[in-house]
Amino acid sequence: MGIVEEVGPSVKNLKKGDRVVVPFPIACGQCFFCNHGASPHCENSNYENYGPSGNVADEKGAGLFGYTDLYGGYSGGQAEYVRVPYADISPRIVPDEMTDEQVLFLSDIFPTGWSAIDWAQLKGGEVVAIFGSGPVGLMAQKAAWINGASRVIAIDPLNYRLEKAKKVNKVDTLNPHEVDVVQAIRDMTGGRGADVCVDAVGFEPERNILDKIKATINFEKGSMKVLDMAFEAVRRSGTVSIVGVYGSPYDNFPMFRIFDKGLTIKQGQAPVLNYVDKLFDLVKQDKVVLDDIITHTLPLSEVANGYKIFDNKEDDCVKVVLKP
Numbered sequence: 566m567g568i569v570e571e572v573g574p575s576v577k578n579l580k581k582g583d584r585v586v587v588p589f590p591i592a593c594g595q596c597f598f599c600n601h602g603a604s605p606h607c608e609n610s611n612y613e614n615y616g617p618s619g620n621v622a623d624e625k626g627a628g629l630f631g632y633t634d635l636y637g638g639y640s641g642g643q644a645e646y647v648r649v650p651y652a653d654i655s656p657r658i659v660p661d662e663m664t665d666e667q668v669l670f671l672s673d674i675f676p677t678g679w680s681a682i683d684w685a686q687l688k689g690g691e692v693v694a695i696f697g698s699g700p701v702g703l704m705a706q707k708a709a710w711i712n713g714a715s716r717v718i719a720i721d722p723l724n725y726r727l728e729k730a731k732k733v734n735k736v737d738t739l740n741p742h743e744v745d746v747v748q749a750i751r752d753m754t755g756g757r758g759a760d761v762c763v764d765a766v767g768f769e770p771e772r773n774i775l776d777k778i779k780a781t782i783n784f785e786k787g788s789m790k791v792l793d794m795a796f797e798a799v800r801r802s803g804t805v806s807i808v809g810v811y812g813s814p815y816d817n818f819p820m821f822r823i824f825d826k827g828l829t830i831k832q833g834q835a836p837v838l839n840y841v842d843k844l845f846d847l848v849k850q851d852k853v854v855l856d857d858i859i860t861h862t863l864p865l866s867e868v869a870n871g872y873k874i875f876d877n878k879e880d881d882c883v884k885v886v887l888k889p
């Protein structure tokens with residue numbers, strides 16, 4: 566997010582001085598996918614590497630800020646200035662009375678956590694188990710409560726993150742170092758399993774030496790062990806939402822379990838544009854607080870240190886906010 570310094574000649578909705586929050590997928594607002602609520606698949610924002618296949622190294626989706634060249638090679642927002650293409654489509658103007666911190670996470674992690682829950686279409690009363698209690702998992706926990714869950718279970722090997730989840734989101738917690746997570750979830754749900762499981766970890770979970778050997782032999786990047794656990798822990802006919810990122814093929818994909826249990830699976834980059842206005846209103850109306858997950862605020866000049874603290878999980882780090 567930031568303050569508009571300059572606008573291109575076609576921009577109608579923004580002017581110099583507006584403070585805006587900018588969703589991370591870059592969307593033209595006019596193509597087939599933008600018109601079908603699927604802005605992370607915009608056909609016009611990734612000039613070099615867009616395509617229908619979604620291969621490992623080409624034919625990817627829409628442009629994304631601060632991602633790889635495969636997604637358009639756009640510079641990210643952790644900078645003094647950022648160029649925002651199609652600026653009439655995505656940015657949302659922030660009213661003066663709201664702080665940066667209140668709305669910052671509308672650009673990415675709150676709509677991402679929201680997507681995971683929205684994809685599962687809760688009717689009310691569901692048990693939702695969320696693997697990963699980092700920023701995205703914490704936001705999914707908030708979304709689960711707002712959408713009517715009766716119980717929210719956070720799973721993470723880091724106790725300080727579980728403590729944070731308990732404190733800000735009043736969830737139950739499970740640490741895979743301390744309990745058999747799948748069995749514990751079944752015990753909490755009359756033996757059936759959770760109605761919804763969310764993978765908010767992706768291909769980079771904590772890994773042991775066996776996980777690493779398996780990945781090397783199979784030419785896999787990271788591991789899908791968390792997803793495997795989600796498929797086991799969800800109840801028959803339940804839903805698994807995957808917002809954690811995966812970028813390579815994985816052998817032994819448990820198709821048998823998915824078929825036998827009749828699971829619904831939904832995944833991908835979050836369609837932020839579908840939700841941003843509704844979520845903005847929730848924040849404005851004090852129906853959700855997002856900035857309670859911030860643990861560190863640093864000047865942009867200390868960005869390298871911010872990444873180090875976050876990567877190494879130092880100083881109970883959950884979320885770093887950088888101030889230019």
Ligand SMILES: NC(=O)c1ccc[n+]([C@@H]2O[C@H](COP(=O)([O-])OP(=O)(O)OC[C@H]3O[C@@H](n4cnc5c(N)ncnc54)[C@H](O)[C@@H]3O)[C@@H](O)[C@H]2O)c1
Nearest residue numbers: 677697699700701721765767770771808809810833834835
């Ligand atoms: N789909 C999207 O649009 C979208 C948007 C933003 C982020 N993401 C992705 O979401 C994922 C999470 O992002 P984040 O910022 O919260 O990252 P993070 O690394 O802070 O959080 C991941 C958490 O998973 C925990 N974890 C590791 N192994 C685990 C295991 N075996 N079981 C349970 N938890 C385990 C870690 O301790 C950590 O707390 C990443 O893959 C990120 O790229 C996706």
